[in-house]
Amino acid sequence: MPQESTVIKKNILIVDDHPFIIQGYKNAITRYRPTEYEFLIDQAKDCQSGYEVIVNPESPSFDIAFLDISMPAYVEKGILSGEDLAIVLxxxxxxxxxxxxxxxxxxxxxxxxLKNINPNGLIIKNDLTFDExxxxxxxxxxxxxxxSQSVLEMLSQMQHVPIEIDQFDKKILFQLSKGTKVADIPQYVPISSSAIKRRMEDLKVLLELKDGSDEELVKVAKSKGLLL
Structure with a gap:
């Protein structure tokens, strides 16, 4: 008698703040080789619910996770984007x-x-179709x-690494965007006031602002995708 084929089970996590996008991912995934794979899908709608799924001891060990970069933050845990969620994962x-x-x-x-996360996949949503x-x-x-194609095109145009910022810089920019006073930022970012001010000056130099205001720093950081 011929042996029955074994169906491979995979645990998938999808985190996105748009329900219709989550549904689109689920529709595509469940149509991928249905006789070979069974996909068990968990979903979350923002950084907080995504974090709670990941750290929940009853959650499975996920094989693949689809994370949106721009989602409502979970400020209490310092999870400001899908990038931060990826680090936890x-x-x-x-x-x-x-x-x-x-x-x-x-x-x-x-x-x-690419530098901070080095994900298995990076997709610009404008490139995304069902087949893609x-x-x-x-x-x-x-x-x-x-x-995706847009990512490949950008990589081919990069001659050097222009700017990189770390998690402290990201958190400083986030607090500035909320209107937090510079003197109060140490309550949210565990480094000294002098270190915060020095980092802000370095960011202004990197973004070619030099003597620009804090408000302008936030505006340019947003335009560069450094602040969601």
Whole structure:
């Protein structure tokens, strides 16, 4: 008698603040080789609910995670974006393949994502179609990297790494964007006031603002995709 084929089970996490996008991902994933794979899908709608799923001891160990970059923040835990959520996921489930999705088309932002996260997949949402998502999923599930066409074009244009910022810089910019006074930022970012001021000056130099105001720093950081 012929042996029955074994269906491979994969645990998938999707985190996006647009329900119709989550549904689109689910529709594509469940149509991928349905006789070979069974996909068990968990979903979350923002940084907080995504974080809670990831750290929940009852959650499965995820095989693949689709994370939107720009989502409502979970300020209490310092999770300001899908990038931060990816870092948590990498620490807790290092074998999970991470696919990041974004509307950003700024070269600096894309370079920062690749440098800090090095995801298995990076997709500009404007590139995304149903067939493209299936193709990306096929590449990732086969342990290959997948970058959408716009990402590849930006990478080909990059001659050098222009700017990189770390998690402290991101948190400083986030607090400034909320209107937090510089003197109060140490309550939210665990470094000294002098270090915060020095980092702000360095950011202004990097963004070619020099003597620009804090408000202008926030505005330019947003335009460069450094602040969501």
């Amino acid at each position: 990498m620490e807790r489930m290092p074998k999970c393949k991470i696919v990041l999705l974004t509307m950003f088309t700024e070269k600096l932002k894309i370079n920062t994502i 998502l299936l193709f990306a999923f096929d590449r990732v599930i086969k342990n290959e990297k997948y970058y």
